Amino acid sequence: MPAVVRISAILVVSLPLIAxxxxxxxxxxxxxxxxxxxxxxxxxxxxxxxxxxxxxGHPYVDIESLARITHATVRYxxxxxxxxxxxxxxxxxxxxxxxxxxxxxQLSGAFLAAEIEALTAIREWRVSLVNAVQYQYPIADTWxxxxxxxxxxxxxxxxxxxxxxxxxxxxxxxxxxxNNMQQESDNLVAMRARVSEIRPDTFDNNPQDQKILAxxxxxxxxxxxxxxxDDPACH
Numbered sequence: 001m002p003a004v005v006r007i008s009a010i011l012v013v014s015l016p017l018i019a020x021x022x023x024x025x026x027x028x029x030x031x032x033x034x035x036x037x038x039x040x041x042x043x044x045x046x047x048x049x050x051x052x053x054x055x056x057g058h059p060y061v062d063i064e065s066l067a068r069i070t071h072a073t074v075r076y077x078x079x080x081x082x083x084x085x086x087x088x089x090x091x092x093x094x095x096x097x098x099x100x101x102x103x104x105x106q107l108s109g110a111f112l113a114a115e116i117e118a119l120t121a122i123r124e125w126r127v128s129l130v131n132a133v134q135y136q137y138p139i140a141d142t143w144x145x146x147x148x149x150x151x152x153x154x155x156x157x158x159x160x161x162x163x164x165x166x167x168x169x170x171x172x173x174x175x176x177x178x179n180n181m182q183q184e185s186d187n188l189v190a191m192r193a194r195v196s197e198i199r200p201d202t203f204d205n206n207p208q209d210q211k212i213l214a215x216x217x218x219x220x221x222x223x224x225x226x227x228x229x230d231d232p233a234c235h
Contacts, residue, residue, distance in 0.1 A: 043069060067224035068116070074224055076217055104166070105227040111158065111167040116223050118154035118174055122181050123216060125151050126209075129188055134200045139192040144185055151178060166228035170219070173234035177215045184208055 039052035041061050050065035063081055067074045075082040107115070125147040132139050155178055162171040187208075191198055203209050214233035222229050 041066070041069070046070065064116075064220040064224060067220075068226075071226075072224065074221060105229075106164075107166050107170060107222070107226050107228065108161070108164050111161040111163065111170070112223060112226055114154070114158040114161040115170060115174060115219070118151065118158045119177070119216065119219050119223070121147075121151035121154040122177055125181055125185065126212065129185060130203055133188070133198050133202050136197055136200070139188050139198065141189055144189065148182065148185065151181070169228045169230070170222055173215065173219060173222075173231070176234050177212065177219060180208065180212050180215070184212060 039054070039059065041050040041052050046069050048069040050061050050069050052059045052061055054060070063074060063083065066072070067083065071086050073084045075084070125144075128147055129139070129144070131137070155174065158171055158174060162168050188198065188202075211233055215231065218229070218231035218233055
């Protein structure tokens with residue numbers, strides 16, 4: 001639940017990053033089913049929409065989906081999410097790309113939708129693993145395999161939708177994220193086969209997991225801006 005919300009030119013939400021504060025997520029029920037959508041957020045003047053999920057009777061919208069439909073940018077600083085609306089940018093705060101540069105880096109609509117779905121599937125895969133470790137659930141391929149297959153199916157859809165050069169470049173980053181997640185998942189399964197339990201702090205200061213999280217944030221920013229942006233975390 002948000003602790004602080006400040007709305008002005010820049011919206012700052014002081015809460016753990018949804019993509020990284022995985023201990024707040026429900027414990028894995030050994031199911032790859034996505035969360036139930038209970039409505040749609042529509043902003044006047046905007047054509048795109050965002051799904052609403054209800055938790056304990058309260059409606060929630062994913063911060064990255066909100067950024068996408070408002071064409072905003074998102075930055076992560078410690079435990080804060082800094083949400084900047086397009087009209088909040090000043091000439092001295094940032095110099096955006098020229099119209100020609102924007103056109104050459106723009107993602108196609110079909111790929112953008114597929115990229116968001118693939119990234120969400122990878123994120124849910126990681127959430128389930130983190131919860132299993134923190135709550136000492138047995139890690140077994142019987143319930144990890146459906147998560148992996150679901151993410152892989154979304155990756156294939158993204159690959160099929162990648163028709164432009166920016167799409168292809170973003171797809172390469174997405175594939176690297178998938179492969180890193182696959183490696184982390186396999187490592188945890190192998191570790192669980194050797195020991196009776198895995199330490200709950202396994203993810204703390206884990207370089208590979210930090211790289212996965214950093215790439216997730218970078219790809220979320222790509223989706224929000226609808227333009228290819230390279231990031232070393234995804235290599």
